[in-house]
Amino acid sequence: MLLHRNLPFRTASLGSCHECMHTVFMNTHSRKTLENSPIMHGEPFDIAWKEAGHESGKPLIFLHAMAGSSTAWAPQMDSLAPYFRCIAWDMPGFGESADAPDGADMPWTVDTLYAFVTRTLNLSSAHFVGLSVGGMILQHFAARYPEVAKSIAILDSSPKFGFGGASKPAEFADPILADLAGGTSPADFSESMIRAIVGPDCPEKVKMAAIQSMSRSRANGLALATRLIAGHDALEQLCRITCPVLTLAGAQDGETPPSYAYEIAARIGAASVTIVPQAGHIVNLENPDPVTARLAFFLEHGL
Template sequence: MEWLTCAKPVVLLHAFPFSPEMWSLQVTELEGRYSVFAPAMPGFGGREPGAASLEAWAEELAETLDNLGFDEAVFVGLSMGGYLAFRIWDLFPERVAGLVLADTRAQPDDGAGKARRAELAARVRAEGSRVLVEDFVPAVLGQTTLNSGDEERKAVRAWVERWVSEADPEGVARALEALAARPDSRPLLGEIEVPTLVLVGEEDTLTPPADARAIAAAVPDAEFLIVPEAGHMANLENPEAFNTALLGFLEKVYGV
C-alpha cells in the first residue's frame, strides 16, 4: 500500500502474523481524507525477514517516513502493531501526532510467555506456518465470528486462516523472537502527551478489555472504546464499529 495523495498522514501497523492486507477495510474508509501508509514489517507481506527487534523496525520506519517527506503521523497499531507503536513513541515521540492502540498490551512477556514464543518459533522453522492455524486462529477471533453463519464472518475466518498459513516461516519466527524481547512499555504510558485512543474487542481473550482499560487509565486523557462482537482482530470482525471510532478520533486530531 502506498501513501495516498493528501495531507494528514495515518500509519497503520499490522498484527502478527499478518500483512498490510488486514487493513484493507480501513484504507477504503480513510483514502481521500488522509494520507494512509500501511507498511509491511520485515518478514511479512512479501518482505525478507529482518532483525528480530522492534527497535530496528521502528528505526527503519522512521527512515521511511523521512523519505516520504512526513515529519509526523497518527500511528494506528493493532496487537504487534501496538507494541511497535510503543517503540516509536519511545524512540521518536516528535514523529507522533496521535496514537490508536488496538487490542494490544503494554506489559512484556513473562518467563512462561517468552518460553512459549521460543518453542513456537522453533516449531514454525521446522514445520512451517501452518502449525499456527489450529491454535492461533481460534485465539485471535471472537466467539461471535467463530460461531456465526453470517457470510461476512465466515469470510473473516477464511481470510485469517489463509494469512496465517501463508506467512513466511522465518519471518514469523523472527517476529516471535522480537515480541519476546520487547521491553516493558508501562513506564511510557504516563509520558504520552498526544491524543490517544485505546480500542479493544469485547471478546478479545489474548489482550482482553482489562489490559486495554489499564492502558487507557495510565495515558493522560486517553479515550477508551470497546468494539462489540469482536475478538482480537477487531478491525476485521466489526469493521463498521472500528472505522467509526477511528474516523471520529482522526477528525479530532486533524480537525477534519
C-alpha cells in the first residue's frame, strides 16, 4: 500500500487514490496517446517534445530523469491524457532536442524551461511533474517563476546534492564528465548505472528499457544532467515555492531516499508526501499504477 504522512504535510487518503486509479485507468478513449504522438520542435531553443491528450485540456508538463527522455512518461501520460494536455519535453541534449551550450547550468536550464512553456507552447501556466534531475529543475523553476507553476510533483529527488553528507559533488561529477569528454559512450556505463539505482523488485523489462534508453543518450545531455545534479542546491529557495506540491519517492530508492522527500516538503512548509512500495529511483516505471493514481488525485485536489 501507499504510505502517507500527515504532519506537517497535506495528505490524501489511500481510498481516494484507489477511486482515482479506477477512473484514470478505465477512461482511456478518444484521445491521442504518447505512442502515436509525433516529436514536435519549437523555438527559441530547439526543444523537442511529445504530447498525449487534448489541446483543450489543462497543460501538464513532464520532465524526465538523467536516464530517460520524453518517452519515459508513457504510463502516466497515456492514463492522464483523457483529462490533461500531457506534454513531455526532451531536456536539452536529450532525445530530439538540440545540444545544450557548453557550460549550461541550472539557471540556464530553468530559463530554457520558462521559454519553452511561455514562448514555444504559449502557455501562461501549467502543472509540472519531474523525476530525479527533472524534480531538481522544478524546485528552482517554481521558486523563480511562481506565476507559471500551478502545481509541481517532485519524484525521487533531493533538496541538495549530497544532502546529509552522502557524497561530494566532485566525487559524483568528475569521473562521469571525464569519461564523456574522453569519448566514453553512454552505452558503456548505462547498464551498471541503471542496475545500481533501481529497486530489487524492479521488473527486468523495465531495467532493460531504461538501459536501452540511456544507451541512446548523447554525451552532451548526460554532461548537462551531471552538472545540474552535482550543482543542485535548493535549500534556501524551497521556502519561496507557493503552489501545491507533491513529493513522492520509491521506498527502495537508495539514491534519493524517502527522507529527502520529507525534507523537501518540510522546507516548503506545506506539501504532500507519498512513499511508493516496491520501487527505487525510477518510481514512475518500476511501480507505475500507484504513481499515476497518486498524481491524478493530487492534480484534481491539490493534496
